[in-house]
Amino acid sequence: MKYLRLLIIITLFASCSKNIYQVSKNTYHKKAKQLGKSLVKIAPDTIGNRTTKVIESQNFNLRKPNIVVIHHTAQDSCMQTYKTFALERTQVSSHYVICDDGTITQMLHDLVRGWHAGNGSWGKNTDINSSSIGIELDNNGTEPFSYAQINSLTSLLEKLSTKYKIPAQNIIGHSDIAPGRKTDPSALFPWKSLAESGFGIWYDEEDLKTVTLPVDFDTTLALKYIGYNTSNIKNAIYSFKLHFNSDEVSHELSEKDKKILFLVMKEV
Incomplete structure (x- = not known):
């Protein structure tokens, strides 16, 4: 009887977890479709006392990200982070999550605005979420980052930097854009070795x-x-x-x- 009760609890938990991700997936698709529809037609606007004319130009594409912000999750597993990003009430998300074993999970399209940077700035840019890709590293902030994780991060940065022409000085940490508010990734993050791979900047130690x-x-x-x-x-x-x-x-x-x-x- 004891084992049956345990089995029921495990089954219910698994079912609830699946529901969380299904709801998140369905909502993602719904929002993506709504955003797509909003771009199809430019509605005339009223500015001052006059209504604007609309003449659509064929010369455009989607905006490109120009910054990568690296975070650590401050949680104890990728599963915790997946759940955090899937629940509406958390109001937080990131484009990628990289687990300790190097597994890369994409949670948002690169060209949509994630909610990972919060109130921060880099140079004159005061809306980092609108111009950045967020990468979360599964790490509680007190442990070293694994080789597999950094290796996957390097591969991902190579892809993103090439695809979007992101300058090296714009590959930064959450703490860089939010001094006094954020300290991730932690002091254990290997910025020097990342820069030696061509991502981020470092100084000449000689x-x-x-x-x-x-x-x-x-x-x-x-x-x-x-x-x-x-x-x-x-x-x-x-x-x-x-x-x-x-x-x-x-x-x-x-x-x-x-x-x-x-x-x-x-x-x-």
Whole structure:
């Protein structure tokens, strides 16, 4: 009787899980069709006291993403993340999820606007969701990223960068676009090796030994030039160090940090 009850619970759980993903799939298709229909016809608008004319041009295509934002899920499994992105109440999504074993799951079309970046900015871009692809790495934030996972990430970035011509400096972390609010991917993320594969930027570590900073070097302007929001300079410094000097993360720039910042700025 005990085992029968357990079997029923497992069956019900599996059934509920399937329903969650079926509902999410059906809703995705419905929304995609609605968006498609909304593009078929341009409705005349009223601006001021006048109605706009409509003359459709044949010269267009869909907008292309220009930024990739890398996250860690802060959850304990891919299944948890799939469920989070499938439920309407969470109001969060990402285009791709990469599991610890390297499995890549696509959850949104590249050209639709995912809900992964939230309130953030990179350079003058203040609506990251509208111009980015979000990639979630299955990681709780305290463990190293697996070789299989980073290998799959590199392959995915190669595809996306080639397809959409995404510049290396626009392959960034959630913490880069949201200083003080987000710290993912964690300090354990291998930004250097990713840059060595051609995705993201890094500084010349040999130059770090000999570089001399200009007397008038402005660290705030340098951070802003790279892309960081410097409205809270301490948060911007923290996010910069999390990315480029993760062994010494703090809210203050050391002399070494300033040299790294100068060298990174030259790579942009």
